[in-house]
Amino acid sequence: MQRALCRATQRSRSLSSSRRHASTLLVAEHDGTKLSEGTLAAITACAQMKPITLLVGGSAEMAATAAKADGVDAVQFVDNDALNHGVAEEWAPLVEGIAKTGFTHVVAGASSFSKGLFPRVSALLDVAQVSDIIDVKSEDTFVRPIYAGNALATVKSEDAIKVVTVRPTSFDKAAAEGGSAAVSAAAVDFSATGTTTWISEEVAKSDRPELASAKTVISGGRGLKTGDNFAMLDSLALKLNAAVGASRAAVDSGMCPNDMQVGQTGKVVAPDLYVAVGISGAIQHLAGMKDSKTIVAINKDPEAPIFQVADYGLVDDLFKAVPELESKLP
Amino acid sequence: MSGRVLVGVKRVIDYAVKIRVKPDNSGVVTDGVKHSMNPFCEIAVEEAVKLKEKKLIKEVVAVSCGPQQAQETIRTALAMGADRGIHVEVTGKDYDTLGPLQVSKIMAALAKKEDAQLIILGKQAIDDDCNQTGQMTAALLDWPQGTFASEVSMEGDKLKVVREIDGGLETIKINTPAVVTADLRLNTPRYATLPNIMKAKKKKIANVKPADLGVELKSRLEVLRVDEPPQRQAGMKVETVDDLVGKLKDAGRI
Numbered sequence: 001m002q003r004a005l006c007r008a009t010q011r012s013r014s015l016s017s018s019r020r021h022a023s024t025l026l027v028a029e030h031d032g033t034k035l036s037e038g039t040l041a042a043i044t045a046c047a048q049m050k051p052i053t054l055l056v057g058g059s060a061e062m063a064a065t066a067a068k069a070d071g072v073d074a075v076q077f078v079d080n081d082a083l084n085h086g087v088a089e090e091w092a093p094l095v096e097g098i099a100k101t102g103f104t105h106v107v108a109g110a111s112s113f114s115k116g117l118f119p120r121v122s123a124l125l126d127v128a129q130v131s132d133i134i135d136v137k138s139e140d141t142f143v144r145p146i147y148a149g150n151a152l153a154t155v156k157s158e159d160a161i162k163v164v165t166v167r168p169t170s171f172d173k174a175a176a177e178g179g180s181a182a183v184s185a186a187a188v189d190f191s192a193t194g195t196t197t198w199i200s201e202e203v204a205k206s207d208r209p210e211l212a213s214a215k216t217v218i219s220g221g222r223g224l225k226t227g228d229n230f231a232m233l234d235s236l237a238l239k240l241n242a243a244v245g246a247s248r249a250a251v252d253s254g255m256c257p258n259d260m261q262v263g264q265t266g267k268v269v270a271p272d273l274y275v276a277v278g279i280s281g282a283i284q285h286l287a288g289m290k291d292s293k294t295i296v297a298i299n300k301d302p303e304a305p306i307f308q309v310a311d312y313g314l315v316d317d318l319f320k321a322v323p324e325l326e327s328k329l330p
Numbered sequence: 331m332s333g334r335v336l337v338g339v340k341r342v343i344d345y346a347v348k349i350r351v352k353p354d355n356s357g358v359v360t361d362g363v364k365h366s367m368n369p370f371c372e373i374a375v376e377e378a379v380k381l382k383e384k385k386l387i388k389e390v391v392a393v394s395c396g397p398q399q400a401q402e403t404i405r406t407a408l409a410m411g412a413d414r415g416i417h418v419e420v421t422g423k424d425y426d427t428l429g430p431l432q433v434s435k436i437m438a439a440l441a442k443k444e445d446a447q448l449i450i451l452g453k454q455a456i457d458d459d460c461n462q463t464g465q466m467t468a469a470l471l472d473w474p475q476g477t478f479a480s481e482v483s484m485e486g487d488k489l490k491v492v493r494e495i496d497g498g499l500e501t502i503k504i505n506t507p508a509v510v511t512a513d514l515r516l517n518t519p520r521y522a523t524l525p526n527i528m529k530a531k532k533k534k535i536a537n538v539k540p541a542d543l544g545v546e547l548k549s550r551l552e553v554l555r556v557d558e559p560p561q562r563q564a565g566m567k568v569e570t571v572d573d574l575v576g577k578l579k580d581a582g583r584i
Contacts (some may be wrong), residue, residue, distance in 0.1 A: 018335065029511070033521065067558075085500070087502070088475060088477070089468075089474050090549060092469060111496055114466060115461050115465075115478075116475070116478075117465075118465075119430065120468065122431065122466060122467045123466035123469035123470050123471075126548070128430070128549065129429070129431075129460070129462050131462065139555060147349045148456065148459065151349060151556050151557065151559065152558075153553050153555075154553070154554045154556075155551055156551070158551075159550045175434035194500055196503070197502060197503045198502055199490075199503055200563065202500075204498050210497075240584065258480070259494070259496065259498050259499075264456065265370075265454070265513075272583060273584070283346075283348065290562065293583075307564070307565070307567070308564075311562075312568050312574055313566070313568065314567070314570075314574050321571055325571050325575065328572065
């Protein structure tokens, strides 16, 4: 421990003496036991902006776990209950304060947490933010999708501190084991503002893989007609160990909850296999899934735009094709 | 709470339009392309008008930053029930580089000038897909934020906000004044009726310049180029489920 602290001090000295070089503050997301997939992808995205210091809101144990992530150079942690639920008003001044201690980049995986927090940090730092990058050209130049992924903008930031969120599906995940970063408590006075009170959350529980990181995703759209018919997709998903998603049409008509929505305004997924069932393929939906490796479409309308992006398209009644597909899977 | 609400509305290329990247890669083609109010902004306007109908607030002020055409978007908000508009005129190069940071500085300055108790914005614009302006505005004012809201209710001088988060929903309570950003499920925006469109023509739109508000529009973010995304290779149609299973097996996907 003594040695770790000593190393951390040396590192912070070398950081302040070489401010011109990149050094990244990566705001970690975790569930109390492991780093999120988005955080691991962000570590990979920051390979050109090292060293990487991970900021962990949580216990020393969680910080020690985070320190094992491959590619992380240091971990700073702040253990305070006010940080528990990712309340942006509490996090923002903290991240701002640490960012100003010599970091050139402040980064996180794009998620509902960082989407709430990072613009707040940017405004406090008086810098622009680059959201949801899919490629790093250099320390100051990034590529990000605009217009629901129908165009890719290459942007250059001349801000002294670059605030960036990373699209998790666009980068490989760093290994959660194998690293040995120095861990230290962040040298900050943290006091809660209390303007926002977290009350409760309702998180849909499922033993299925998480939608954003599943290898296979099966999504249903308006063609399923009722929420009950989603059971058909659940059953297929069970066989394929897949997550179940939905189009906005399915969510809007109350067939399934909003957190299942794949698209520009929902989740962005890029699984190995994406099966779109009864989904026409509106621009907004394609924005959320067109980087999937293999796309299958099952739709009875041969003119549906989804067939323009599908590797394999089956023009058939889904109520017949889906049960048949399930029965014929190995 | 019984004060004034500012609603930010943005004019964007209509959501149903298939956009085209300019041949010189400087941006996307906007000339002659159908524009309309950003869908999330419509939801923000609807929510503000509803609060007024419930007599929880007194006045709804619609704000848009941009060239002359931004006034059309403000008119739409007025026809939906906003009381008056503020057009913050930004043109030319300033408009090309106008981003969330600049807009949030304008919104924050207006909130102070107009003594607003609440700002409602959409969660993101469907053109730049940034999802930043509301949060930045809240930070500049040092107000709390209720982002990605799917339900907003007033509890005395506080707001209860149900938020769409990864994995489900979250409920928070925030002090006012505050900034709220609207998610799709917050409400279903009303259509402006012809009589209301006619009435909206009589409502006032004030014209201000960013400089009047003491806001400097300098941007340190530059768009170097805009490209078409890589196109997917054309796929194939399969005749039967057996065919499909065979192809997926061959591709190693199942």
